[in-house]
Amino acid sequence: GESGTGKELVAKAIHMNSKRKYFPIVTVNCGALAESLLESELFGHEKGAFTGAHYRRKGKFELADGGTIFLDEIGSVSMKMQVELLRVIESKQFMRVGGTETIHSDFRTIAATNESLEDMVKAGRFREDLYYRLNVFSIVIPPLRERREDISVLAHYFLNKFNSAMNKTVSGVSPEAMEFLTTYDWPGNVRELENAIERALVVGKSNTIRVEDLPFHVPAGEPALDSADQSLAAMEKKHIIRVLESHRWNISRSAEALHIDRVTLYNKIEKYGLKKLKIEN
Template identity: 65%
Template sequence: MDKKPRILVVDDEEVVVDSLKGWFSEDGYPVGVARSGKEALARMQEGPWDIALVDIKMPGMDGLEAHRRLKELDPDLLVIIMTAYASVETAVQALKAGAYDYITKPFDPDDLEHLINKAVEQRRLKAENAVLKERLSEALPFDEIVGQSPAILGVVEQVKMVAGTDATALIAGESGTGKELVARAIHAHSPRRGMPMVTVNCGGLAEGLLESELFGHEKGAFTGAQYRKKGKFELADGGTIFLDEVGDVSPKTQIDLLRVLDEKKVTRVGGTQPIDVDFRVVAATNRDLHQMVEAGQFRLDLYYRLNVYVIHLPALRERPEDIPLLAEYFLKRHAQTMRKRIERISPEAMGLLMAQTWPGNVRELENAVERAVVVGSGPGLRPEDLPFRAAPKAETDLAPRSLSAAERTHIARVLQETGWNISQAARLLEIDRVTLYNKIKKYGLERDGQG
């Protein structure tokens, strides 16, 4: 079981001190109290504290000064400011000075518990981050960008060139070409590598949800907003934010996004106070942003803001010489994960892989190899293990015409290939088990394949 963090309560009000000490003690936290800023500084000598709750209004040394002095003694201390509603503005000043968060009096026990849990998680992630930072300095460079073609080697050189700067990078390429992998390589070799890289899938969320995800929200900002939530820009403070499929952002959110990129300040949904943030932007798109600008679908000023250094990722069909290297790489990874002794790809199977056009690019190739490892028995992958045949054109006339018929045929084939292992089949089909069970029932599929 994880050790409970030590909490120091700093407040001159006896009722607040007693209440908080009682709550935390009941939950098993080691807790200490100080009734002034001066006493809090003295208690810091007793050993490391993990979290300090500090009242903003105290006689003598106020909360802002106490916060500054406490952080001087222990930079890793997480300070939560306690404030009356009238002094929220002062609490925001403390946030700008490095306080973790603030909470208003009178306290809601649920809000306080939620805030402490978040602070504990933040401290854990920070400790893990320090370890990862050390490991990153020893990591082999670019070992996940697989290939020896001139096209992919050119991409690696571009990554090396831009990674050491703080310039905005835009990664352009078809779906499945490895845009997020390149974004992670940029971050891992940048001066910000010790801080988080935060990913936002701009195309996967509705406009309102994307705003809350990017900028955060205050408690009560909308129905269901039970707690204050930091947005992705705040979470990426000091690190990198990766805006995936940025071409899918709505016109309204484009305006807000441009403002944040220009000012390096965010205002949470439902909030009024701007919060300073420091981040590096890496964006990706599978769309032609210049064409979207001309069509009036993407803001020109945002386009210029993102289009600082562009890396074009080649489609897999443009670097076929990399297919054997990629296939072997994916074979080794998935055979190891599934604990199967499959060590090579037969020449016939490799010929089939080389013959495909791969509209889904590297992601489709990995999916095909993974499926082959699922059904293969080793020691090498054979053509019959792959999810396609040597002469697909001969089967064209037999292909199902309707979408539902095609789906039924595809699901039946995957079930047959996996020996009706529902978990494996659902993973290959990229759906959950419940959805797969529903489709089996819908299409009347039976284990003998005759449904």
């Protein structure tokens, strides 16, 4: 599945609904570690195995004994490390880096990727034997834009979660905001939705989440912020335009809404070269 779709949550759900739930689930982000570090992270190392190895350390496979090891972004692993993974997954045996003792570990393997491993195999970037060893049972997690019926449920879940974490009492999501949430394409998937709800609770001032509380809302008729210009000044200009338009360019009301005086607002209008749009009959 794509990044942010909740692959790790699915892995944890599988683990918690299995007979291995009383043992740990150990997560390894393969894409975040260099090959030399990944080897030590997975298999552990003995004291003195390399510079800085001041003590013996258990690896993730050893820690996952009796439980589950979750290999996230498995497609980013080098071909050399893929050989090691295949051997360990098949034999459930390995040696720590710098060690001679064979370690036995009983673990379930769950792997996740945001790329097509089948295409990587065809391109020669992923070992075919490891692919078939991992591909016993596949779960495809669709992106959020393909399961829009989940958006409302997830939004309310995150609302309750952050209400509790921030000690807030936001009661719900306005119909307009929910309509926006359900029509937005969510390139960052569930992770982006979670961040959007969290941000809305931080900046919102009413007891419901409104459209203007969402981080990516662009009112109708207003040009979107240039993705190349994400400076504070650009954001301030955009916000001032929105407030001026909402108050029909009434300077007194706009200044009050912005919590600044009229002179400051006039200076900012001049600074950004803002002009009232002419409406033609």
